[in-house]
Amino acid sequence: MSDFIAAYSWENIRYLLQGLLVTIEVSVISIIFSFIIGAILGLTRYIKVKRLSAIVGFVIDLIRNLPLLLILFFVYFGLANVGIRLSIFWSATLAMTVFESAMLAEIIRSGIQAVEPGQMEGARANGLTYWQGLRVIVLPQALKKMIPPLVSQFISLIKDTSLATIIVLPELLYHAQLVYGQNTNYVIPMFVALAVMYFVVCYALSLVSRYLERRLAR
Amino acid sequence: MAMIEFKNVEKYYDKFHALKNINLKVEAGEVVVIIGPSGSGKSTLIRTINGLEQVNEGQLLVTNFDLADKKTNIDKIRKNVGMVFQHFNLYENKTVLENIMLAPRLVLKRDEAENKKIALDLLETVGLADKAQSYPRMLSGGQSQRIAIARSLAMKPKALLFDEPTSALDPETIDDVLKVMKDIAKNEGITMIVVTHEMGFAREVADRVVFMADGQILEDDTTAEFFDNPKEERAKKFLSKIIKH
Numbered sequence: 001m002s003d004f005i006a007a008y009s010w011e012n013i014r015y016l017l018q019g020l021l022v023t024i025e026v027s028v029i030s031i032i033f034s035f036i037i038g039a040i041l042g043l044t045r046y047i048k049v050k051r052l053s054a055i056v057g058f059v060i061d062l063i064r065n066l067p068l069l070l071i072l073f074f075v076y077f078g079l080a081n082v083g084i085r086l087s088i089f090w091s092a093t094l095a096m097t098v099f100e101s102a103m104l105a106e107i108i109r110s111g112i113q114a115v116e117p118g119q120m121e122g123a124r125a126n127g128l129t130y131w132q133g134l135r136v137i138v139l140p141q142a143l144k145k146m147i148p149p150l151v152s153q154f155i156s157l158i159k160d161t162s163l164a165t166i167i168v169l170p171e172l173l174y175h176a177q178l179v180y181g182q183n184t185n186y187v188i189p190m191f192v193a194l195a196v197m198y199f200v201v202c203y204a205l206s207l208v209s210r211y212l213e214r215r216l217a218r
Numbered sequence: 219m220a221m222i223e224f225k226n227v228e229k230y231y232d233k234f235h236a237l238k239n240i241n242l243k244v245e246a247g248e249v250v251v252i253i254g255p256s257g258s259g260k261s262t263l264i265r266t267i268n269g270l271e272q273v274n275e276g277q278l279l280v281t282n283f284d285l286a287d288k289k290t291n292i293d294k295i296r297k298n299v300g301m302v303f304q305h306f307n308l309y310e311n312k313t314v315l316e317n318i319m320l321a322p323r324l325v326l327k328r329d330e331a332e333n334k335k336i337a338l339d340l341l342e343t344v345g346l347a348d349k350a351q352s353y354p355r356m357l358s359g360g361q362s363q364r365i366a367i368a369r370s371l372a373m374k375p376k377a378l379l380f381d382e383p384t385s386a387l388d389p390e391t392i393d394d395v396l397k398v399m400k401d402i403a404k405n406e407g408i409t410m411i412v413v414t415h416e417m418g419f420a421r422e423v424a425d426r427v428v429f430m431a432d433g434q435i436l437e438d439d440t441t442a443e444f445f446d447n448p449k450e451e452r453a454k455k456f457l458s459k460i461i462k463h
Contacts, residue, residue, distance in 0.1 A: 116307075116310075118303065118305055118306075118307040119307060119309065119310065121270060121303070121307055122303065122306075122307030122308065122309065122366075123309070123321075124270070124296065125268055125270065125296060125300065125301035125303075125307075126296070126300070126301075126320070126321040126325075126369065126370070126373065127293065127296045127297045127321045127324075127325040127326075127373055128320075128321055128324060128325060129293055132324055132325075136320065136324070137309050137311065137312075140311045141310055141311050144311075
């Protein structure tokens with residue numbers, strides 16, 4: 001018990017929170033960029049532009065079927081090999097963004113596809129152009145369907161940032177390891193602290209998701 | 219100049235020959251009912267008229283534009299040709315009032331106050347003025363279909379296409395929808411093409427009846443002639459079956 005009290009000294013907690021901040025930074029930047037890129041890729045795959053959609057589809061499938069860790073190694077070690085040197089922080093962020101863009105693209109595409117085809121037909125027959133139908137009728141309905149899978153993907157993303165501990169990104173898990181590295185009695189207390197911190201952040205996100213779903217369900 | 223004219227139109231889905239040598243002329247203001255067994259090509263035929271299905275050969279002139287020509291801007295035709303679907307296809311994310319006002323606002327750039335007045339008048343006409351703020355999922359089938367008709371009318375179309383408008387409805391709500399359709403046929407002077415199994419409706423308001431089977435038009439007659447004196451054997455059989463039900 002005394003281990004817990006000693007492990008949770010303000011100094012250690014502050015150190016963990018610094019790690020958490022890095023985790024959140026990487027996550028937020030990756031979420032923003034991968035949502036934009038994923039939306040473009042998903043839409044391109046959906047609207048079937050000759051050739052381009054097929055190429056985009058291939059790239060999405062390729063990335064989705066690689067382990068995130070491998071992509072992380074490619075970005076950090078691979079790019080360095082060909083002379084492109086990114087900081088650890090940006091290597092991690094870029095790897096996350098590449099991987100998540102592909103994941104989100106598929107969520108976005110299938111969300112659009114889940115909207116009844118009759119909605120677009122109704123809009124077209126009513127005189128709207130394809131783009132008007134997409135923007136005003138199909139996409140708003142698709143967004144509503146996408147929110148739960150999008151948010152669970154964001155939650156995975158936050159948890160997956162811990163993989164970047166391998167390239168010594170000073171994120172939450174890495175900082176915890178440094179703390180218990182100095183005193184093995186702190187191992188269990190640090191695991192508990194990690195669990196609480198990841199849980200709080202991720203659970204807060206799922207509450208936001210539920211709120212959005214309810215608001216859009218009107 | 220006919221409102222709608224098919225000249226030797228052919229349509230394929232891959233190898234399946236869906237429309238075979240279709241020749242059909244519909245004049246402005248005419249009400250034409252298309253009947254026939256399922257799979258006969260009725261829906262395909264009506265869906266080619268506003269370009270939801272592409273024709274492969276021949277000419278299809280709608281309000282003077284040739285739909286068989288890939289260069290034709292389909293949006294120009296759709297502005298003048300409305301469609302009512304079997305499953306309504308109301309915009310799920312919009313209120314009833316917005317369903318009706320959306321296309322006139324976006325496509326015709328109709329003034330907002332006028333747009334609203336026209337929409338409310340139409341809701342009155344179809345007997346659903348109290349549903350203006352409802353969402354489609356709160357409506358019954360019959361109500362949805364009447365809203366869908368109001369939505370089409372708001373565009374002030376020259377022609378209206380009805381693709382089995384009562385086939386997905388509960389029996390007790392069919393009459394409300396048919397009444398609205400009859401009123402349009404009698405009062406508005408809009409060209410109407412209706413795919414339906416409602417023979418009472420056909421008898422009462424159709425100028426002509428077209429009978430289709432296997433992707434072909436087998437009979438094209440005035441309404442009285444078709445019901446009293448059908449010529450084709452398949453049309454006779456079809457009529458005797460459908461009237462027994």
